[in-house]
Amino acid sequence: MECANRMRVASSALALTAAMNLASPAAAPTLVSADNRLVVLAQAMVPPTGMMDTQHPMPMNERYLKRFPQDARVGDLIGLPVLDLSSSTLGYVQQVVRTPAGEIKFIVKYSGWWGWFGRLVAVPLEALGLEGRQLVSLDMPPSEYAAAPIWHGTEVTPLPADATVRVALARN
Amino acid sequence: MSIRIRTASLFRPPAWGDCTVIKESRSLVEDFNRRGVLRGGLTLGALTLLTGCDVSENESVQNGLRAVSSWNDGVQAAIFRPNHLAPTFSPSQVVKPPRFNAYYDIEEVKPIDGATWKLELAGLIKNKRPWTAQQIYELPEQELIIRHICVEGWDYIGQWSGPNLRAFLTGIGADLTARYVYFICNDDFTESIDMPSALHPQTILATKYAGAVLTDPFGYPLRLRTAVKLGYKNAKWIRAIEVTNTFRPTFWSKQGENWFAGI
Numbered sequence: 001m002e003c004a005n006r007m008r009v010a011s012s013a014l015a016l017t018a019a020m021n022l023a024s025p026a027a028a029p030t031l032v033s034a035d036n037r038l039v040v041l042a043q044a045m046v047p048p049t050g051m052m053d054t055q056h057p058m059p060m061n062e063r064y065l066k067r068f069p070q071d072a073r074v075g076d077l078i079g080l081p082v083l084d085l086s087s088s089t090l091g092y093v094q095q096v097v098r099t100p101a102g103e104i105k106f107i108v109k110y111s112g113w114w115g116w117f118g119r120l121v122a123v124p125l126e127a128l129g130l131e132g133r134q135l136v137s138l139d140m141p142p143s144e145y146a147a148a149p150i151w152h153g154t155e156v157t158p159l160p161a162d163a164t165v166r167v168a169l170a171r172n
Numbered sequence: 173m174s175i176r177i178r179t180a181s182l183f184r185p186p187a188w189g190d191c192t193v194i195k196e197s198r199s200l201v202e203d204f205n206r207r208g209v210l211r212g213g214l215t216l217g218a219l220t221l222l223t224g225c226d227v228s229e230n231e232s233v234q235n236g237l238r239a240v241s242s243w244n245d246g247v248q249a250a251i252f253r254p255n256h257l258a259p260t261f262s263p264s265q266v267v268k269p270p271r272f273n274a275y276y277d278i279e280e281v282k283p284i285d286g287a288t289w290k291l292e293l294a295g296l297i298k299n300k301r302p303w304t305a306q307q308i309y310e311l312p313e314q315e316l317i318i319r320h321i322c323v324e325g326w327d328y329i330g331q332w333s334g335p336n337l338r339a340f341l342t343g344i345g346a347d348l349t350a351r352y353v354y355f356i357c358n359d360d361f362t363e364s365i366d367m368p369s370a371l372h373p374q375t376i377l378a379t380k381y382a383g384a385v386l387t388d389p390f391g392y393p394l395r396l397r398t399a400v401k402l403g404y405k406n407a408k409w410i411r412a413i414e415v416t417n418t419f420r421p422t423f424w425s426k427q428g429e430n431w432f433a434g435i
Contacts, residue, residue: 066279068389070269129278132271132328169272169389 060139064126067138067168072130075161082108082128082135084142085172091118091145093135096165097156104165106135107153110145120151129170136170237428245432252434254368258399261317267328268382270320272389273403275361275423283388284358284409291394295354295414298345305379305393311335311343314376321435322403332378332397338371346415354416355396358409362422365398365405366432374399377410402433 074096082090091110098104104125111118127140137145159165272278290302315333341348348371354364369375375398379386386392391408398406404424425431 063279068272068278068281068387070387070389072269076268130269132267132326169269169278171272171274171278 060124060126063139064168067129067170069166069168070130071164072167073161074159074163074165077106077135077165077167078161080133080135082106082110082123082137083172084137087172088142090137090142091121094120095153096159096163097122097153098159099156104159105156107151108145110148112142112146120153121145121148122151125165125167128167129172130167131170131172135167136172138168138170138172241428241430244430248432248434249366249368252366252368252400254372258318258374258435261319261329263317263331263382265329266317266331266382269387270330270381270390271322271326271328273322273324274359274408276359278389281389282359284392284411286393289393289411291410292412293344293414294412295416296347296350297341297415300344308335308377308394309379311340313380316374316376316378316397316399318374318399320403320406323429323433330397331382332376332380333383334376334379334394334397336373337375337377337396337398338373340377341370341415350415351417352415352419354414354420354422355407355410356412356414357407358411360423361407361409362420363396363405363407363424364420364422364431365396365401369398369400369434372398372400400434402435404429405433 077093077096080093082093084090091108093106094109095107096104097107105122106125106128107120108123109118110121123137123140123145127137129136129138274281286305290304291308292302293300312335313333314336315331317329317331319327320330321327337353338348341353348367351367352364353367353370354362356362365375375396378391378395378397379393381387381390386395391410394410395408396406396410422431
């Protein structure tokens with residue numbers, strides 16, 4: 001993930017440098033005036049998806065939607081490992097539930113010991129990405145798992161195995 | 173409890189040689205991630221096999237690596253069995269949805285408008301008229317439930333269906349004695365396969381996954397799916413196919429990945 005950050009910064013810097021070096025309208029079809037030059041420079045500074053803008057972070061739900069959510073059978077999700085961005089195991093999915101507010105939560109047996117001897121924590125559907133037979137915690141870092149309260153499962157509806165939820169995709 | 177004293181390996185050299193190669197490869201090692209380790213490991217590992225070369229000379233190293241890769245291609249082509257079938261699996265083993273991969277992250281996938289998309293044809297083909305998605309859907313389908321194997325070290329069982337590539341090439345009057353089938357994709361990705369692999373019974377142009385039309389991240393409307401190549405050879409979001417005798421470097425071969433990539 002750190003490498004990806006460096007690559008994004010580098011690509012933005014390269015785009016900025018390229019924009020600053022544009023010398024003629026032939027080289028940059030949109031560059032016809034000083035105002036347009038500023039627009040090109042500004043555009044070069046915007047990360048490709050806007051997802052790394054720390055001043056105005058994209059809401060988690062919007063990031064979820066940008067990751068092409070796909071139908072997944074709940075029964076196929078139970079038991080999957082949940083990994084952090086370094087591919088270390090945070091825990092294993094025990095249940096998928098719907099809260100009274102209609103939110104979907106993955107109940108993960110979390111442990112700081114690669115999933116062993118854990119406690120139950122609730123993870124929002126939108127924070128996870130599916131990579132084949134594993135889930136990646138894209139928007140909930142390990143520190144939030146450690147700080148999350150123990151899940152007691154009151155007033156929720158466990159989803160049956162043949163239910164379908166829309167899970168975002170990941171490429172970690 | 174006794175303490176085991178570690179003795180030096182019998183194969184340890186008496187003195188280290190030129191460490192320039194280690195210094196030059198330091199950036200590869202420091203930029204540590206899974207893909208980097210595979211690439212870096214390949215480079216460092218191959219360097220140890222370069223006898224008679226000055227391994228501190230980058231051009232020599234690269235030439236040596238290219239020579240080894242070409243040798244690998246030749247060996248793989250020689251042992252390829254054009255009618256030997258890869259193992260198939262049951263529908264209950266299919267992973268749904270499949271695992272996404274590309275040379276960029278999921279957020280950067282650019283969906284194709286299937287209504288306006290056309291498959292362009294070029295090269296040694298008699299009938300080069302473009303094909304719409306609907307026309308391709310109307311062709312007889314072949315289903316494959318096979319193992320997708322990625323060079324990164326993961327795999328899954330997938331279920332793809334679509335027209336058999338050999339049947340498609342025959343129908344459009346392609347020269348089946350040509351050497352390569354070249355794929356150009358909507359995201360500027362390019363890939364090519366040898367003709368014997370293109371004609372293999374388990375090579376199709378996939379339009380569906382698990383019985384449903386491919387979705388955007390998985391190559392809609394058309395992708396290659398062959399049981400005889402590593403995952404990265406299975407081009408997604410195909411927009412043009414060319415049959416040719418001329419080899420052109422492809423996206424991954426330009427970056428040093430093995431071109432034949434047979435399994």
